[in-house]
Amino acid sequence: MTTTDLFALSPILAMGSLCIMTMLGIAVRRHHATIATLAAASVVITLGTLPLAASVAPRTVAMLLRLDTYALLYMGLVLAATLIVIALSYHYWTLRVNDREECEEFYLLVLVATFGALILTASVHFVSFFLGLELISVSLYGLIGYLRTRRAPLEASLKYLLLSSTASAFLLFGMALLYFQTGTMVFAEVGAAMAAHGTKPLLWLGGLTLVMVAIGFKLGLAPFHLWIPDVYQGAPTPITAYVATVAKVAVVALLLRFVSDLRMAEMQILDPFFGFLAAASMLAGNFLALLQQNVKRLLACSSIAHFGYLQVALLAGGPFAAEAVTFYLVAYVTTTLGAFGVVTVRSTPLRDADTFEDYRGLFWSRPWLAVTFILSLLSLAGIPITAGFLGKFYAIAAGVQAGLWPLVLLLILNSAIGVYYYLRLIVTLFDRSTAEITIETSASGHVIPGHWATVLSLSVIASMLLWLGSYPGPAIDFIRLVVTDLATTALHARF
Amino acid sequence: MEILFYIAASVAVLATLRVITHLHAVHALLYLIVALIASALIFYLLGAPFAAALEIIVYAGAIMVLFIFVVMLLNQGPLTVEQERRWLSPGIWIGPSLLAFVLLGEAFYVIMAEHAPSHDLVYVQPKEVAISLYGPYMIAIELASMLLLAGLIGAYHMGRRRGKERR
Numbered sequence: 001m002t003t004t005d006l007f008a009l010s011p012i013l014a015m016g017s018l019c020i021m022t023m024l025g026i027a028v029r030r031h032h033a034t035i036a037t038l039a040a041a042s043v044v045i046t047l048g049t050l051p052l053a054a055s056v057a058p059r060t061v062a063m064l065l066r067l068d069t070y071a072l073l074y075m076g077l078v079l080a081a082t083l084i085v086i087a088l089s090y091h092y093w094t095l096r097v098n099d100r101e102e103c104e105e106f107y108l109l110v111l112v113a114t115f116g117a118l119i120l121t122a123s124v125h126f127v128s129f130f131l132g133l134e135l136i137s138v139s140l141y142g143l144i145g146y147l148r149t150r151r152a153p154l155e156a157s158l159k160y161l162l163l164s165s166t167a168s169a170f171l172l173f174g175m176a177l178l179y180f181q182t183g184t185m186v187f188a189e190v191g192a193a194m195a196a197h198g199t200k201p202l203l204w205l206g207g208l209t210l211v212m213v214a215i216g217f218k219l220g221l222a223p224f225h226l227w228i229p230d231v232y233q234g235a236p237t238p239i240t241a242y243v244a245t246v247a248k249v250a251v252v253a254l255l256l257r258f259v260s261d262l263r264m265a266e267m268q269i270l271d272p273f274f275g276f277l278a279a280a281s282m283l284a285g286n287f288l289a290l291l292q293q294n295v296k297r298l299l300a301c302s303s304i305a306h307f308g309y310l311q312v313a314l315l316a317g318g319p320f321a322a323e324a325v326t327f328y329l330v331a332y333v334t335t336t337l338g339a340f341g342v343v344t345v346r347s348t349p350l351r352d353a354d355t356f357e358d359y360r361g362l363f364w365s366r367p368w369l370a371v372t373f374i375l376s377l378l379s380l381a382g383i384p385i386t387a388g389f390l391g392k393f394y395a396i397a398a399g400v401q402a403g404l405w406p407l408v409l410l411l412i413l414n415s416a417i418g419v420y421y422y423l424r425l426i427v428t429l430f431d432r433s434t435a436e437i438t439i440e441t442s443a444s445g446h447v448i449p450g451h452w453a454t455v456l457s458l459s460v461i462a463s464m465l466l467w468l469g470s471y472p473g474p475a476i477d478f479i480r481l482v483v484t485d486l487a488t489t490a491l492h493a494r495f
Numbered sequence: 496m497e498i499l500f501y502i503a504a505s506v507a508v509l510a511t512l513r514v515i516t517h518l519h520a521v522h523a524l525l526y527l528i529v530a531l532i533a534s535a536l537i538f539y540l541l542g543a544p545f546a547a548a549l550e551i552i553v554y555a556g557a558i559m560v561l562f563i564f565v566v567m568l569l570n571q572g573p574l575t576v577e578q579e580r581r582w583l584s585p586g587i588w589i590g591p592s593l594l595a596f597v598l599l600g601e602a603f604y605v606i607m608a609e610h611a612p613s614h615d616l617v618y619v620q621p622k623e624v625a626i627s628l629y630g631p632y633m634i635a636i637e638l639a640s641m642l643l644l645a646g647l648i649g650a651y652h653m654g655r656r657r658g659k660e661r662r
Contacts, residue, residue, distance in 0.1 A: 016641060023644075064634050105652050112645045119638060131638040135645060142649025 008059040008067040010049040011075055012122070015115045018042035022111055026104045036090045039107035043083045043114070050076055058485065063186055064128040065119070070486040073326070073479070074121040074253040077333060081245045082114045084337050084461070087453040088344045089238040095349045096147075106146055110242065113139035117250035124261065126175045126185040129254060133171070133218065136247050137164045143242070144235040156234025163227045167217035174210025177203050187261035194262065200269055208262075208270060212277075215258075218251045221311065222280030225304045229288070232300035237352050240296060241340035244303050245333045252310065252329055256322055259314065260486055274315045278407055281308030282414040289421050296354040298421060299339055302380055305414060306332055312411055313395040316402035322483040324398040327476060331379065331391035331468055338376035338461040342369055345454060356428050363429045370429050372462045379465050381422040382415050387468035500540050502601055506594050507533035513590065520566050524559060525591045531555040532598055540605070542616040545624055 006013065025038050050072050058068030065071075086107065093103040116135025123129045141164075145157025179185055181204050182193040194204060217224040232240045264270060285305025292298040310332075313324040346353035346362075346369075353359070363370035379388030392415060399408040468475060510530035517523035535550035628636060 016637070019641070019644070023648075062631050062634050064632070102652075102655075105648050109645065109648055109652075112641060112648070115641060116645075127632065127635045128638065131635060131642060135638065135642050138642060138649065139645040142645070142652055145653065148653055 004056050004059065005061045007056045008053055009061055009065070010052050011046050011067075011072070012065070012115070012118050014046045014049045015042070015111070015118055018045060019108065019111045019115055022108050026108060030102065030104055032093060032103060033090075035104040035107050036086065036093075039111055040083060040086050042111055043079050043086065046118075047076065047079045047083075050079075060124065064125045065122040066124045067122055068485050069482045070257070071122040071253070073482045074249060075118050077249055077330060078114060078117045078121065078246050081249065081333050081337060082110065082117075082242075084341070084457045085238050085242045085246070086110060087457040088241060088341055089236075091451070091454040092236060092238050092344050092347065095347065103146075106143065109139045109143050109146075113143065113242070114246060117246050120250040121253040123254060124187050124257065126179070126187075129258075130168075130171065130175070132250070132254075134168065136250065137168070140164075140239070140243065140247065143239045144231060146236055146239070152234040153236065154234075156231045159227055159234075160231050163217070167214045167224070170210050170217075171214030174207045174212075174214065177207030177210065181207065187258055191262040194267070200267070205269060208264075209273060211258075212270065212273065215251060215255050216277055219248055219255075219307050220281075220304050221277045221307055222282075222284040222304065223277075225281065225284060228304055229292075229297045229300045232303075233294060233296045233354065237296070237340055237344040237347055240300075241337055241344070244299075244336045244340065248303075248307070249329055249333060252325065256314070256325060257486065259317075260322065264317075271315065274311060275404075275407060278308050278311035278315060279410055281305060281311060282410055283308075286414045286417045286421075290417065292421075293356065294354050295343060295356065295359065295425065296352065298425065299336070299343075299380075302418065302421075303336065305418065306380070308414075309392060309395050309411055312404065312407045313398040315404060315407065316398035318402075319483055319486075320401060321398050322486055323476075323480050324394040326479045326483055327394050327472075328391040330475065330479070331387035334461055334464045334468065335376050335379040335386075335388050338372055338458065338465060339380065341454070341458050341461060342373040342376065345369060345458070356425070359425065359428050360431045361429070361433070364432060369458075372458050374426055374429065375462050375465050377422045377426055379469070381419045383419075385466065385469045387465045387472075389469055390472050499601055499605065500537060502597065503533050503536045503540065506530075506597055507537065510591070510594055521563060522587055524563050524566065525587070526594075527562075528555050528559045529591050529594045529598070531559065532595065536598055536602060539602075542618045545619060545621045 019042070022035065022038050022042060026035055029035075053067055054069060054072050056067075057072060058066065060066045089106060089110070093106065096103070113136050116132045116139065119128055119132035119135065123132055137160075141157055141161050144160055145153045147153045175185070178190055181201065182190045184190055184193065194200070197204075213224065217227075220228040231243065235243060258264075282305050285301050285303070285308060289298050289301035289305065292301055310325060310328050313321055313328055315321070316324070343353055346358050359373070362373070375386060379386035382388045382392040392411075396408055396411060399411065507530050510526045510533060513526040514523045514530060517526065531550060531554045535547040535555070538544075538550055539547035
């Protein structure tokens, strides 16, 4: 391992050592604000190492990880989302000081999960793929059930544990089949071996399908979406935001690389499978969302649908698809963090704010919070001048370019369904009937310390939503530049 | 040689089936040990004696014994002796012992017969395993240690007493 390798690995090395530092910090001084600051500082320092790594990119280290600008972009996205989740968690745990639940390990687990996400964005090998995925999942078992004296989080944690380990078993078996056929665990070499072989044996197809089933599970695509509503509802809200953004962004980063390294777009054998996943996710997500009476479950179901839309863009194949998927993800992460951020702020020490009643008349009692929520919901629905609109536009453009007419029509139809349930929630915000009562209760609540962090992150999110929606030029140019790196390095990454 | 694999594999499948159908944790664990030994034998037959040894030492030896101890220790109290006597009734031993005997006979045959390994087998020695673990896969080792850290913290948090009770 040379010095250049160390430079290339610097974000991962920094995050790994800062996890240990945070753990030692907890051992020395168990104090909420200190540990939260330490965790936030760890993320910021890791963000600071990204330019250092970019100066030597692209570089493949020890055949497990490839640090190119594509990986670094996703790392930046993951780290920024983690920073906001940490700010929200600080708010969430300050409300719950009376619980006498030690909350310092929470930040440590978040950092370890983020470490796993960083690994996943850079992995080009089955071993790092599996280890990164498990790092996220194992940390999430602890995080989802962190409020261990309550029923719902424990139930959610157990459900996630059982289903996620089943998915991991699928993944391992799929990897074993692919390794058995090709004798290598490097993505690009597996792809080359498959391309060299004319007819595709069924075992290859089986292996690929099993790997895709596991990825579909982690993304919550339709036939494998059953855990999503329960886990989203049961987990502490900042962790719901984490599961919805960081965990999924990392998996999508890996999926894009996997698809491009294995040259799946050229083979087209799995296209029907992908198409089925996309269509089923869109339909199932939206129809389930129509039935929900719980805000967290509603957002959960809408996330199923959103990954269906993303799948349409992915299916288009080629560099434009990668660009569309990346932009869609940036918009989706911003939007979701905004929505769950508002849910966190509305939560009380006793429970998370997950009923429609919690939001009735919010616009009249806390207008700025309501405006952020409305912006997020409009962006989820894909209304113009928000980020979500451009994301959806990109997905449709990619689909049209590849001639996926049935899927594109389904996407448009589903967006129309989506508008209905998002608007239902927005209308609740303007309901005047209980406004007076809400003002009273909110006036009696004292301002908690560290409130500025939440306010700052929510306003950053709201302005990002508007900025990406109204002036996306610089962001699009940057993403286009970075994604071409994915396409070119994939071809030269043989060793 | 192939028939040996199928015998070991069917023992593993049978034992695993009993693991998930058994209602009693300790008895299920007995079958799990047999299943692990069977997969160790499969590793041996496939030309990986080192992996087979690790499977027995680490899984069947260390982890499973720990499991059984924990399950037994959890049931403390005046009724424990009576309960343990019931658990250790002779009938319980028959199933796992039969399967284990099949494996023992097979292992004896393999060691005594000393016939040449089939042509497409490559023997993996401990040295090669060590070289690849500390060469190209060094980062993977570090990642695995972080994975253990995540599991440890999660288990520590779930298992500790609440602040109220401690004070």
